[in-house]
Amino acid sequence: MAILVTGGAGYIGSVMVDQLAEAGEEVVVIDNVSRGHHAALAEGARFYEGRVGDLALVERVCRERAVEACIHFAALAYVGESVTEPKLYFENNVAEGLGLLDGLRAAGVRSFVFSSTCATYGEPVRVPIDEGHPQWPVNPYGWSKFFMERILESYDRAYGLRFVALRYFNAAGATLKRGEHHEPETHLIPNVLAAAAGRLPHVSVFGSGYPTPDGTCVRDYIHVTDLCSAHTLALAYLRCGGRSEFVNLGNGHGYSVMEVIEAARRVTGREIEVRVEAARPGDPARLVADARKAREVLGWKTQYPELDTIVRTAWEWHEAHPEGYGSRGGAGTG
Numbered sequence: 001m002a003i004l005v006t007g008g009a010g011y012i013g014s015v016m017v018d019q020l021a022e023a024g025e026e027v028v029v030i031d032n033v034s035r036g037h038h039a040a041l042a043e044g045a046r047f048y049e050g051r052v053g054d055l056a057l058v059e060r061v062c063r064e065r066a067v068e069a070c071i072h073f074a075a076l077a078y079v080g081e082s083v084t085e086p087k088l089y090f091e092n093n094v095a096e097g098l099g100l101l102d103g104l105r106a107a108g109v110r111s112f113v114f115s116s117t118c119a120t121y122g123e124p125v126r127v128p129i130d131e132g133h134p135q136w137p138v139n140p141y142g143w144s145k146f147f148m149e150r151i152l153e154s155y156d157r158a159y160g161l162r163f164v165a166l167r168y169f170n171a172a173g174a175t176l177k178r179g180e181h182h183e184p185e186t187h188l189i190p191n192v193l194a195a196a197a198g199r200l201p202h203v204s205v206f207g208s209g210y211p212t213p214d215g216t217c218v219r220d221y222i223h224v225t226d227l228c229s230a231h232t233l234a235l236a237y238l239r240c241g242g243r244s245e246f247v248n249l250g251n252g253h254g255y256s257v258m259e260v261i262e263a264a265r266r267v268t269g270r271e272i273e274v275r276v277e278a279a280r281p282g283d284p285a286r287l288v289a290d291a292r293k294a295r296e297v298l299g300w301k302t303q304y305p306e307l308d309t310i311v312r313t314a315w316e317w318h319e320a321h322p323e324g325y326g327s328r329g330g331a332g333t334g
């Protein structure tokens with residue numbers, strides 16, 4: 001029996017594929033490499049280049065490889081792009097997601113782990129944010145994930161699909177082999193490190209007047225390895241017959257943008273120039289997870305909760321791969 005990982009050529013999916021392969025699982029990847037990298041694909045995984053919304057492809061792959069469960073990472077994930085191109089986001093994240101679910105259903109696959117996001121909560125009314133917090137996204141990206149969550153609930157009720165929807169806060173860090181390389185890069189830590197390495201002239205800090213101790217936004221960063229180990233636990237939970245759940249993944253500890261920059265200065269020993277720019281509309285002051293449910297339901301324990309460790313692993317990867325994976329989709333430096 002195999003595990004289907006969609007988006008396995010992307011940042012988090014590639015780490016997941018490595019982790020599953022190391023655990024002796026048979027892994028099958030579907031990715032259209034629209035945002036990922038061929039060089040990020042693990043050698044042992046069977047790779048099918050295509051869209052997750054291609055129902056016939058999904059059904060064929062599931063039957064050929066005897067897929068028992070799917071971990072669905074494939075999505076577009078730029079908040080800003082989703083505001084200017086909402087059609088793209090609803091097509092790629094919702095319509096394609098539906099195609100995937102129907103392909104799985106046709107092949108009799110009933111276990112599903114979904115990459116959801118804290119963006120489904122929108123502007124928080126209380127922090128830390130627990131799973132019962134109201135959900136009212138403030139951008140089409142968040143809505144696309146919110147709609148997928150509601151579709152999953154309905155598919156559970158009607159078709160017996162069991163799922164764990166994991167609402168990530170901020171994924172960060174790297175393993176020795178895999179790291180974060182998005183084009184363009186919008187995430188803070190890789191951009192801070194690009195500035196430390198001299199590949200960016202400065203780091204832009206969006207807003208310094210937030211009601212936080214140093215005035216910059218506070219976020220909950222979680223190491224990509226810890227994030228993936230929660231997916232492994234979610235698979236085990238579903239294999240044991242667990243019922244469908246929504247679960248936050250975060251460390252439950254927030255760090256401000258300036259604290260991240262300070263950590264990067266400590267880790268790299270480099271100067272990092274900071275430029276304060278206007279706050280971005282819809283950027284909440286604090287997003288911090290109440291992550292107790294992940295511990296209680298999945299038995300999850302994080303291995304790398306310290307910010308310096310998260311930043312150090314990302315720096316080591318960037319030092320070893322100064323061009324990331326090379327040009328997008330290409331063979332790169334792997």
Ligand SMILES: NC(=O)c1ccc[n+]([C@@H]2O[C@H](COP(=O)([O-])OP(=O)(O)OC[C@H]3O[C@@H](n4cnc5c(N)ncnc54)[C@H](O)[C@@H]3O)[C@@H](O)[C@H]2O)c1
Nearest residue numbers: 007009010011012032033034035036051052074075115171
């Ligand atoms: N990175 C974060 O901090 C974060 C936070 C919350 C949620 N998430 C979610 O986690 C998942 C993975 O994020 P990531 O940072 O690894 O993203 P990524 O862009 O690095 O990887 C996504 C992968 O999915 C593929 N893909 C996209 N649409 C596809 C389609 N229709 N068919 C086939 N392949 C397709 C891309 O080519 C890419 O390889 C996404 O669903 C994202 O929304 C990420």
